[in-house]
Amino acid sequence: KKSDNFFKDKTLITKGSATADDDDNDDHDDDKSPDTKNGEDKLCGDTYVFKETFGEQMNGAKATSLFIYDMKRKKLFDVSETEPDVLPNTVALSECVFDPNDPASILLVAHETYPRRLGLKFYNTRPTSLWLLKLPSYIVPQSVHATAKVMDIAPNDHSPRYVRFSPNGQRVTYLSTNNSYAHLAAQRLRCIAWPSSSSTVSSVSSFTSETIIDIPTNVRSEDVLKNGVFGGIFCYAGMPPRCWIDDERMLLNSLRGHVSGAYIINVEQKSIAPFDELPAICDRFRDIDTEICRDFYVLDVDSQSGNVLFQTSSIQRGHTANIYNVKNKKMHGLTQTIDHDAEQEKDTLIQSICNIETRIIQHTVAADEEHKQQSMNNVYESILYVPPKNVTAFESDPIFLLYAHGGPHSCNTALYSYSMLSLLFSGFAVLQVNYRGSIGVSNSFTHCLLGNIGDMDVKDCMNAYNEICQNTNVYFASRNVDASKLKKIVMGGSHGGFLTGHLIGQYPDVFMAASSRNPVLNLLSMLFLTDIPDWILCEVGLLLQYDSEHNEEVFGQQPLLDADKLNTIHQKSPYVHIDKVRTPYQILCGSKDQRVPMQQAIDYYKLLRARNGDGNARLLVYPDCQHSLNDTMEQELDAWINVIAWFYYHTKKSAKQQNVVDKVDDLIARLNL
Numbered sequence: 001k002k003s004d005n006f007f008k009d010k011t012l013i014t015k016g017s018a019t020a021d022d023d024d025n026d027d028h029d030d031d032k033s034p035d036t037k038n039g040e041d042k043l044c045g046d047t048y049v050f051k052e053t054f055g056e057q058m059n060g061a062k063a064t065s066l067f068i069y070d071m072k073r074k075k076l077f078d079v080s081e082t083e084p085d086v087l088p089n090t091v092a093l094s095e096c097v098f099d100p101n102d103p104a105s106i107l108l109v110a111h112e113t114y115p116r117r118l119g120l121k122f123y124n125t126r127p128t129s130l131w132l133l134k135l136p137s138y139i140v141p142q143s144v145h146a147t148a149k150v151m152d153i154a155p156n157d158h159s160p161r162y163v164r165f166s167p168n169g170q171r172v173t174y175l176s177t178n179n180s181y182a183h184l185a186a187q188r189l190r191c192i193a194w195p196s197s198s199s200t201v202s203s204v205s206s207f208t209s210e211t212i213i214d215i216p217t218n219v220r221s222e223d224v225l226k227n228g229v230f231g232g233i234f235c236y237a238g239m240p241p242r243c244w245i246d247d248e249r250m251l252l253n254s255l256r257g258h259v260s261g262a263y264i265i266n267v268e269q270k271s272i273a274p275f276d277e278l279p280a281i282c283d284r285f286r287d288i289d290t291e292i293c294r295d296f297y298v299l300d301v302d303s304q305s306g307n308v309l310f311q312t313s314s315i316q317r318g319h320t321a322n323i324y325n326v327k328n329k330k331m332h333g334l335t336q337t338i339d340h341d342a343e344q345e346k347d348t349l350i351q352s353i354c355n356i357e358t359r360i361i362q363h364t365v366a367a368d369e370e371h372k373q374q375s376m377n378n379v380y381e382s383i384l385y386v387p388p389k390n391v392t393a394f395e396s397d398p399i400f401l402l403y404a405h406g407g408p409h410s411c412n413t414a415l416y417s418y419s420m421l422s423l424l425f426s427g428f429a430v431l432q433v434n435y436r437g438s439i440g441v442s443n444s445f446t447h448c449l450l451g452n453i454g455d456m457d458v459k460d461c462m463n464a465y466n467e468i469c470q471n472t473n474v475y476f477a478s479r480n481v482d483a484s485k486l487k488k489i490v491m492g493g494s495h496g497g498f499l500t501g502h503l504i505g506q507y508p509d510v511f512m513a514a515s516s517r518n519p520v521l522n523l524l525s526m527l528f529l530t531d532i533p534d535w536i537l538c539e540v541g542l543l544l545q546y547d548s549e550h551n552e553e554v555f556g557q558q559p560l561l562d563a564d565k566l567n568t569i570h571q572k573s574p575y576v577h578i579d580k581v582r583t584p585y586q587i588l589c590g591s592k593d594q595r596v597p598m599q600q601a602i603d604y605y606k607l608l609r610a611r612n613g614d615g616n617a618r619l620l621v622y623p624d625c626q627h628s629l630n631d632t633m634e635q636e637l638d639a640w641i642n643v644i645a646w647f648y649y650h651t652k653k654s655a656k657q658q659n660v661v662d663k664v665d666d667l668i669a670r671l672n673l
Contacts, residue, residue, distance in 0.1 A: 051063075052113070052116070052117040053117070053594075054092065054117060054120055055118070055120060055532070055595070056122075056531055056532075056593070056594040056626060056627050057121045057626050057628070058119075058120065063089060063092070064093045064094075065079075065080040066078075066080050066087060066093060066096060066108075066133075067079070068135070068139055077139045079135070079148065082148075086133070086148045086149065086150045087133075087148075087150070090112065090113050091110050092113050093108050093109065094109045094120075094128070095108065095109035096108055097163050097164075097165065099165075099169075099199075100165055101194070101195075101198070102196075102198050102199050103142060104134060104135045104142055104143035104144075105133065105134055105135070105198040106132075106133045106135065107130065107131070107133075107163050107172065108130075108132075108133050108150075109128050109130060109131075109160060109163065110128060110129045110130075111126060111127075111128055112127065112129075117531075118533075119530075119531035119532040119594065121595070121627075122184065122410075122595075123183045123184065124159065124184055124187065125158070125159055125180050125181065125182060125183060125184065127179075127546055128159050128160055128161060129152050129154070130154040130157065130160040130163065130174060131152055131153070132151045132207070133148060133149075133150050134150070134198075134199045135199070143199060145199070151204055152204065153192065153209075154174070154176075154192075154207075154209055155204065156209070157174075157176040157209065158177055158178060158179045158546075159176050159177045160175070160176045161175060161176070162174055162175045162238070164239065164243055165194070166244050166247050166250075166267075167244050167246065167247055167303045168247045169194060169196075170193065170247065171192070171193065171247070172191065172192045172194050173189060173190065173191045173267065174189075174190055175187040175188065175190070175233065175239075176188055178443065179545045180447065180538075180546075181537070181538035181543055181544055181545065181546065182409055182446060182538060183407070183409055183532070183538075184234075184407065184409040184439050184446070185443055185447070186215045186233060186439075186446065187215070187232070187235055188212075188213060188214050188215045188233065189211070189213040189233060189252070190209045190211055190212065191210055191211075191267055192207050192208065192210075193208065212265065212270050213233060213265060213270065215232050216231060216232050216442060216443075217444070218376070219231050219232075219376070220376050220377075220379075221376065221378065221380065221436075221441050221445050222364075222378065222379040224257065224441050224442060224445075225257050225379055225380075225381055225441065226362065226379065230272065231440075231442035231445070232442055232443055234254050234255040234256075234411075234440050235252060235253055235254050236253075236254075236260075236410075238253065239252060239253060240253075240298055240299055240300050241300075242301050242302070243301050244303050245264070245306070245308070246303055248267055248268040248269075249265065249266050249267070250264075250265050250301075251275055251298045251301055252265055253296075253297055255440030256274070257381060257434070257440050257441060258293060258360055258381050258411070258414060258434060258440075259294075259295065259413055260297065260413050261275070261296045262275040262276050262296050262297070262298045262310070275296075276310075278324070278329075280324065280329050280330065280331045281324060281331060284322070284331050284333065285312065285317070288316050290316050290356060291314050291315075291316040291317055291354075291358070292358055292360065292414075293358070293360065293414050294312045294313060294414065294415075295312065295313040295413050295414070295415040297310060297311045298310045305325070306325045306326045306327035306328075308323065308324045309322075309323055310322055310323075310324065313415040313416045314414055314415065314416060315356055315358060315414055315415070315416055315417065315420060316353060316356055317337040317338060317354075317416070318337055318338040318353075319335075319416055320334075320335050320336075320337055321333075321334040321335045338350060338354065348391075349391070349425070352388040352391045353388070353421065355388035355389060355391075356385060356424055357384075357385070357388075358385055358386075359383070359475065360382075360384075360414075361382045361383075361384055361464070361467070361468070361475075362381055363381070363460070364379050365378040365379070365436075365460070376448075377436050377442075377444060380433070380436050380438070380441075380445075380460055380464075381433075381434045382431055382432060382433040382434060382464045383412055383413075383414055383431070384429070384475060385420065385424055385429060385430040386424075386429050386475075386476060386478075387424045387427060387428070387429065389478060389479065392424075392425060392426070392427035394427045394479060394481075395480065397427065397485070397487070397652070398429065398479070398481045398482075398486050398487065399428045399429070399486075399487045399489060399647065399651050400428070400429050400431070400468070400469065400486050400487065400488055400489070401423060401428045401429065401430045401431070401647070402433070402488070402489070402490040402491075402511075403423075403430050403431065403432050403490075403491055403492060403496070404435075404457075404496035404499040404500060405433075405438070405495075405496050406492065406494030406496040406497070407437070407438070408435075408437045408438070408449055408453065408457055408498075409438065409446050409449075410439060411434055411438045411440040412433075412434055412438075419640055422640055422644060423644065426644045426648070429476070431464065431468055433460060433461045433465070435449075436448055436449055436457065436460055437450075437452075437456070449539070450538060450539060450541055450544060451539075451541025452541070453495075453498070453539045453540065453572055454498070454572045458499060458502045458506060461499055461503065462503065462506075465488075469486060470483070472486065487651045488510055488511050488512060489514065489650075490504065490511045490513075491514060491515040493516065493517035493518055493519070493629075494518055494595070494596055495520060496516070496517075497518060497520060498520035498574060500514050500515075500516045500519060501519055501520075501521050501575075502577065504577075504581050504582075504583040504585060505574055505577025505578065505580050505581050506577060506580075508583065512584075512650055513583060513584045513585075513586075513649075513651060514583045514585045514586070515586040515588070515643045515646050516585070516587050516601075517629050517639065517643075518588070518589055518590055518595070518596045518598070518627050519574075519587060520573075520574075521574050521575055521600055521601050521604040522573050522574075522575040522600040522603065522604060523536050523540065523569045523572055524566060524569050524570045524573065524575075525600035525603065526600050527569060529597040530594070530595060530596065530597060531595060532595065536569060537569075540569050540572045542561075542565055542569075574604075575604060578607055578611070579611070581608060581612070582612065582616075583616075584615070584617070584618075584646075584650045585616065585617055585618075586617075586618040586619075586642070586643070586646040587601050588619075588622070588639050588642065589619070589621050589622070590621075590622050590624075590625030590626050590629050590631070591621055591622065591623045591625070592623075592625060592626045593625070593626050593627045594626070595626075596627060598621065601619070602619065605617055605618075618646065620639070620642055622635045622638075625639075
């Protein structure tokens with residue numbers, strides 16, 4: 001239903017249209033409102049009406065519109081304006097794809113925004129619809145329709161997206177998840193046999209979707225991580241606009257445990273196989289012994305020539321661009337890696353990047369720590385990074401950082417990262433844990449964390465960390481690290497900040513210092529401020545599926561949550577452990593963060609400072625930054641310098657913190673970051 005204007009009487013004075021006897025009207029543009037300056041008349045009283053945005057990192061967008069430009073007739077059509085009954089303002093569009101066979105048809109991915117808009121960033125499970133829009137004849141003269149018509153052609157799919165036509169236009173594929181409030185989840189690949197003239201099709205039954213690659217069930221995490229069993233499609237990095245090799249085969253990016261790779265899928269045979277493990281591709285990356293894995297992203301596919309443009313990324317090698325031809329099976333590197341860069345050959349710091357040690361470690365959950373019916377998910381992974389030998393002070397003054405990822409449904413991979421390099425060349429060994437609840441293993445592995453946050457994920461991180469600390473002779477064998485001298489620190493962002501808060505609260509005597517970026521510290525306070533209140537209800541186990549009996553609590557169609565549910569939310573928060581925290585704790589926040597609004601972190605900081613003193617609590621607020629704290633280069637750099645300086649200050653007991661900041665700043669400048 002398109003919202004009506006509050007003021008029904010159109011005779012009311014409109015802004016910028018004063019009556020003829022208005023003596024004060026001098027046509028002074030400086031006195032006009034921004035709306036009037038743009039030549040837009042609005043009814044008096046509407047200027048400051050609240051309008052919801054699409055949440056975090058959506059740049060304040062409040063609505064979407066569909067425009068079509070006819071290049072031959074040189075005409076622009078605003079379909080959303082001329083066809084409001086077909087494209088109401090309660091619907092937002094995120095994908096628009098022309099039908100290659102029929103100029104009067106467009107495929108749309110539509111999001112319902114009424115009665116409440118929920119954040120879209122970092123989600124692939126928001127309910128969407130796949131619409132076929134049949135354009136009217138006044139826009140496309142060949143059309144048989146006088147007005148626009150729309151048809152939902154995938155009514156049984158929860159979240160269709162990434163719509164792609166095959167080169168011959170006879171197939172349409174898309175990805176969709178199960179019904180879940182978890183923000184990221186495994187996807188299935190679906191396909192529709194496409195008609196030659198879709199705009200003339202009148203029945204939804206003419207569009208039959210079939211599953212090409214389904215979401216596996218009953219998959220053990222041990223089989224996925226140790227034996228390479230397929231656990232599902234996790235297309236987190238997105239799909240290139242052109243992804244078809246030919247009319248039967250396509251390429252698709254997907255996480256596989258600690259690696260972001262690509263699959264080659266035969267739609268006709270419904271088969272799937274790793275593309276990045278082809279011999280010609282692997283042979284190109286065999287010259288750096290310390291690089292045991294790399295991320296792989298397909299960027300573009302030319303079905304006519306057979307060329308596949310892809311990027312690889314690893315901490316030792318950096319980013320590389322390459323072309324593989326599927327017809328002649330030949331590889332061509334378009335860029336040189338860090339170790340082969342002629343300009344850097346004499347820079348020992350840059351060259352030593354190749355000597356960073358990386359290890360993938362698999363952890364088994366102790367039987368007495370398994371949660372209810374979690375035997376399917378008792379193996380998880382971590383990535384251990386060790387600084388290059390004899391380049392930093394790590395051998396004589398070992399600092400070991402536990403770095404928890406956010407989400408919680410995300411994943412660490414061994415990709416090239418300037419922030420990771422900064423930590424390593426500051427003399428820190430770093431452990432990143434893909435605790436249970438991470439993506440890239442299986443749907444069951446992802447969802448087993450729901451209702452267990454603050455417990456399962458905390459224990460997984462701590463158990464993995466302790467395993468390394470107790471076996472330094474194995475994991476730091478080449479560095480001769482004395483376990484008794486190991487200095488322990490912890491950090492994370494978003495849900496990683498949530499874990500940091502829990503770790504220093506539940507294990508108050510372990511860490512020498514902690515730092516968090518936009519951390520979740522008080523779930524109850526965040527619930528009424530965030531753009532994703534459903535995330536909280538889902539992660540604490542109160543709301544798992546859309547259209548469930550509790551769905552109204554998200555959209556405000558029922559009274560507020562009862563006391564028991566509010567207490568459940570409260571008890572999951574790091575806030576409940578604040579009285580035990582003794583670790584010096586630094587918090588960094590972005591003032592424009594809509595995902596984890598900073599007020600709950602500010603309240604936590606004030607309490608912590610009052611209890612532990614100024615030297616043990618520090619808060620930084622970045623005025624131009626949203627949730628990721630990377631909106632401006634200057635503020636992003638300042639944030640990382642402060643993280644490293646905080647750890648230096650509390651592990652090396654530097655008398656002058658500014659000297660530490662200068663040292664880190666110089667290091668980052670040398671790395672050209």
